[in-house]
Amino acid sequence: MAVRPPRPRRFDVHVALGGLLGGLLLWGVGLATRPHTEPYVLLPGRWPLLLPLVVMAACELLRRSAPRTALLIGTPALVLDLVTQGNLVTILMYTDLMYAAVLYGPPASAHRIPRITGLLSVAGTVVPFAVWREPEALLIGVLIGLVAFGPAATGLIVRNHRDAAEAARLRAEQTALLSEVDRVQAVTAERSRMARELHDMVANHLSAIAIHSTAALSLEDERTSREALAVIRENSVQGLSEMRRLIGILRDGAGDREPAATPTLDGLGALVEGARANGLDVVLDATHDSLPAPVELAAYRIVQESLTNALKHAAPGTVAVRLRRLDDGLDIRVTSPYGGRDTPRAPGSGAGLIGMRERAALLDGTFEAGPESGPDGTLWAVRACLPVTDTTRGELE
Incomplete structure (x- = not known):
């Protein structure tokens, strides 16, 4: 299959036409650059000037699509021009080919060409002066430097600036991409956090409301119905208060309302009393000292969700809540009677265990939940171990 040669750029076509027309005008x-009487003009006359001019103009068409090929063809054309009376435009077009070969050619050529032309400039200065011992011989090296080394060095400088600008642009794009990834991750993490908070705050109260409203509707006893309605009202008020606190955090950009809406382990007593009011037989055994705020929040939410699950799923019996401060963290264990209930007392979303496991994982802790055998029968046990380290404290402070 034949390979089509690269099409010249429009700007290159304009350069080639401009050079050709300019050279024809001078011709x-x-x-001309030299009189025909000089001894090294081997092809005197006007017509020999046209061949190197046309070849050099054709090379300009390849200055960007094939810069090395253009330079390799243009160099013999320049030599041919040197043995004629010479055309200034031919020399100028060759300097452009030299510049384009460094700027648009491969990296190896971009660094090799300036070195070669620099050595030729030095050799063209030293060798003729050493042979002829004439000051005018130094002009040969100067001319080589102006025609070859100067354009090559200029092309290398421009190429280095272009590569540096491209590298800076790529770094900026990578930084923007990483920033976008961080933003998406932060939004996802914040949405997960808010989902856990909403579930833990609202599920407990709504479960109690659903259970007691069912009891109020199914029983004919007026006293029992009034007690159930009182519990429903209390849970409604507490749930509404929790929602208002959460909405206040979302609206307050300064974040100074965060402490008021963050529960601590000091509130476990009130949490257990609320569970007892909802009908659970809860025993609390908690021994702990001051803990970092994230650990206390996670522990409180795990206990809260465990009590909510016990309210919906547990069989009649005692629910035991135990917290122990260990050397390396806080151990949480909540057990409730398991079995004997075909359907839950209130519908659930199924996200409770997921939320508890996520809270433990965010603190590099462990979480387990499942049935286990005990002296009083089968129990549903929830256990979490939340580490407390100096690093955790330092991040909080």
Whole structure:
């Protein structure tokens, strides 16, 4: 399959046409760089000037699509121009080919060409002066430097600036991409946190409301119905208060309302009393000292969700809540009678265990939940171990 040659750029076409027309203009008026009487003009006359001019203009078409090929073809054309009377435009187009070969060519050529042309400039200065011992011989090296080394060095400087700008642009794009990834992760993490908070705050109260409203509707005893309605009202008020606190946190950008809405282990007593009011037989055994706020919040929510699950799913019996401060963390254990109930007393979303496991994982803790055998029968046991380290305290302070 034949490979089509690369099409020249529009700008390159304009450069080639401009150079060709300019060279023809100088050729038409008879303006050359050297008189025909000089000894090294091997091809005197006007017509030999056209061949290197046309070849150099054709090379300009390849200055960006094939810069090395253009330079390799343009160099013999320049040598041919040197043995004629010379055309200034031919030399100028060659300097552009040298510049383009460094700027648009491969990296290896971009660094090799300036070194080669620099050595040729030095050799063109030293060797003729050493042979002829004439000051004018130094001009040969100067001309080589102006025609070859100068454009090559300029192309290398421009290429380095271009590569640096491209690298800076890529770094900026990568930084923007990483920032977007961090933003998405932060939004996802915040949504998960708010989902856990909403579930833990609202599920407990709504479960109690659902259970007691069912009892109030199914029983004909007026006293029992009034007690159930009182519990419903209390849980409604508490749930509404929790929701208002959470909404206040969301609306307050300064975050100074966070402490008022963050429960601590000091509130376990009130939490247990509320569970007892909802009909659970709860025993609390808690021994702990001051803990970091995230640990206390996670422990409180785990106990709260465990009591909510016991209210919905546990069989009649005692629910035991135990908290122990260990050397390396806080151990939480909540057990409730398991079995004997076909359907839950209130519907649930199934996200309670997931939320508790996520809270423990965020603190690099462990979480387990499942049935286990005990002296009083089968129990549903929830256990979490939340580590407390100096790093955790330092991050909080």
